[in-house]
Amino acid sequence: MLRTPEPGQAAILTALCLRSKAVWGYDEAFMAACRPALTVTADDWMQSDIQIAVQDDDIVGMAQVLYHGEIADLDKLFVDPAALGGGIGRRLFEWSVETALRKGAKVMTVDADPGAADFYRRLGAVDDGVVASVIPGRFLPRLKLDLTSVR
Numbered sequence: 001m002l003r004t005p006e007p008g009q010a011a012i013l014t015a016l017c018l019r020s021k022a023v024w025g026y027d028e029a030f031m032a033a034c035r036p037a038l039t040v041t042a043d044d045w046m047q048s049d050i051q052i053a054v055q056d057d058d059i060v061g062m063a064q065v066l067y068h069g070e071i072a073d074l075d076k077l078f079v080d081p082a083a084l085g086g087g088i089g090r091r092l093f094e095w096s097v098e099t100a101l102r103k104g105a106k107v108m109t110v111d112a113d114p115g116a117a118d119f120y121r122r123l124g125a126v127d128d129g130v131v132a133s134v135i136p137g138r139f140l141p142r143l144k145l146d147l148t149s150v151r
Ligand SMILES: CC(C)(COP(=O)(O)OP(=O)(O)OC[C@H]1O[C@@H](n2cnc3c(N)ncnc32)[C@H](O)[C@@H]1OP(=O)(O)O)[C@@H](O)C(=O)NCCC(=O)NCCS
Pocket: 020, 021, 023, 076, 077, 078, 079, 080, 083, 084, 085, 086, 087, 088, 089, 090, 091, 110, 111, 112, 113, 115, 116, 117, 118, 119, 122
């Protein structure tokens, strides 16, 4: 079930993002460098759309979409490690697309973890170059989905 979370749940969502990111086997230093980008704060509720997936009262996934004019940026999409492979990522991605469309966005971009890039390609996104990561010297695949072709 998808729901809009409350700002009071920000710390729980940050913990989920960090837990989820760690599935790719990154070391402590890498995870510490990622922490600011994966921290959810109450301000995020004013600047973006956020959705959680809930199973048996547990939060098992979250997505966050930011907007820059007609570009929607899928800033976060994280599934709890215990719930991977069960369709939650797809459901949250579909919510992100629907929400971006409602906001009038024409394209959705995502700067993907390399391990997740094929997931986005599977769901219809195409490669659009690379972007610098928060880790100096590291680059991430940027993918985009043309929202005008979705409807
Ligand atoms: C990437 C992620 C969100 C996918 O979520 P998920 O709930 O496991 O994915 P789903 O079960 O909805 O999978 C949907 C489809 O994508 C495929 N898929 C899922 N993860 C994949 C991956 N890493 N690589 C390739 N294909 C993948 C599934 O096999 C499924 O395909 P199907 O339609 O043929 O059955 C999840 O692995 C995750 O949270 N990873 C860790 C954090 C992360 O890197 N997040 C993304 C940040 S950019």
